[in-house]
Amino acid sequence: MQTLLLNSADVSENAQMPDVIDAIEDAFRAYERGDAQMPAKSYIDLPEYAGDFRSMPAYLDAGDWDAAGIKWVNVHTENPEKHDLPTVMGTMIYSDPKNAFPLAIMDGTELTMKRTGAAAAVATDHLAVADATSLGIVGAGVQAYTQLEAIAKVRDIQEVVISDLDEERVARFIEAFEDQFDVRAGTPGEAAACDVLSTVTPVEDPIINREDVGEHTHINAMGADAEGKHEIADEVLLDATLVIDDHEQCTHSGEINVPYHAGTLTDEDIYGEIGQIVTGKKAGRTEETGFSVFDSTGLAIQDVAAARVVYEHADENDNGYPFDLLGLSEE
Incomplete structure (x- = not known):
């Protein structure tokens, strides 16, 4: 039996976005039904190296398929500056649930970008106005690219407003998409006036204010993944139809973590979890919704679901590098 090694290019090629979006929605649905196991994300803090490790294991049974795996990711x-390496790197081990055989070891960094975009697309599909054509993105880093790639699969996006303090990153983003969309640079406020907004920054002081947000804007708050991070002003969160991905993670390290621990925002201000919406337990957008916010911290079930898509396509396409990790091949 062979384990498939998949680098970032392999993951990108085989993480076909429509399939990843469907898989992420299946994962949210399984989690809500109780058909998933997802222990809390664990941390190893390494202040001497200005970094940490995080482990994210999960198993889910989506009905037609099941999957298991673990992502090992860092932030250094x-x-x-010191090592000529990315700040964040990830490795995904994807295993066969029935016998624990390691089917694949794949780049987790590219996988994270794809599944994060797909999660925003699932929320957008359920919470944005049906005729949304404009997308604002605040933060022009690598996550911005998959936000546009994924959201454009669920809405007819024509106009894109990209905002970032780094003009070179903005220019690269515009160049990458100018042949597909009407894309221009703008302020965070101009981005927030679009039909859909995705924020993908690491800031701790909110950059989206109440007066910026359109009457029916749907916001994907994707940047907060640690205590203290906070992209969206409290007034926006309190006035919005607020949807989260997981209560424990969001209150600890999601967009709502700062106002929640300050007592400014309580459980009564949370409309529900995305799993409740995709299962139909709670309604998505209605005529009374107004503007909405999806607080996404990123769940291990998303990584496992996306890894399954990558593995299945890579196996079909003979991509990657098979090797005998366990030394089980016959001589």
């Missing part, structure tokens, strides 16, 4: 803030 001094990597680019």
Whole structure:
């Protein structure tokens, strides 16, 4: 039996976005039904190296398929300067649930970008106005690309407003998409006036204010993944139809973590979890919804679901590098 090694290019090629979006929605649905196991994300703090490790294991049974795996990811803030390495790197081990055989070891960084975009697309599909044609993105880093790629699969996006303090990153983003969309640079406020907004920054001081947000804008708050991070002003969160991906993670390290621990925002201000919406237990957008916010921290079930898509396509297409990890092949 062979384990498939898949680098970032392999993951990108085989993480076909429509399939990843469907898989992420299946994962949210399984989690809500109780057909998933997802222990809390664990951390190993390494202050001497200005970094940490995070482990994210999960198993889910989507009905027609099941999957298991673990993502091992880091955040080392001094990597680019000191080691010429990315700040964040991830490795995904994807296993066969029936016998635990490691089917694939794949780049988790590209996988994270794809599944994060797909999660925003699932929320957008259920919470944005049906005729949405404009998308604002605040933060022009790597996550911005998959936000546009994925959201454009569920809405007819024509106009894109990209905002970032780094003009070079904005220019690269515009160049990448100018042949497909009417894309231009703008302020965070201009981005927030679009039909859909995705925020993908690491800020701790909110950059989206109440007066910025359109009357029916849907916001994907994707940037907050640690205590203290906070992209969206409290007034926006309190006035919005607020949807989260997981209560424990969101209150600990999601967009709502700061106002929640301050007591400004309580459980009564949370409309529900995305799993409740995709299963139909709670309604998505209605005529009374107004503007909405999806607080996404990123769940291990998403990584496992996306890894399954990548593995299945890579196996079909003979991509990647098969090797005998366990030494079980006959001589």
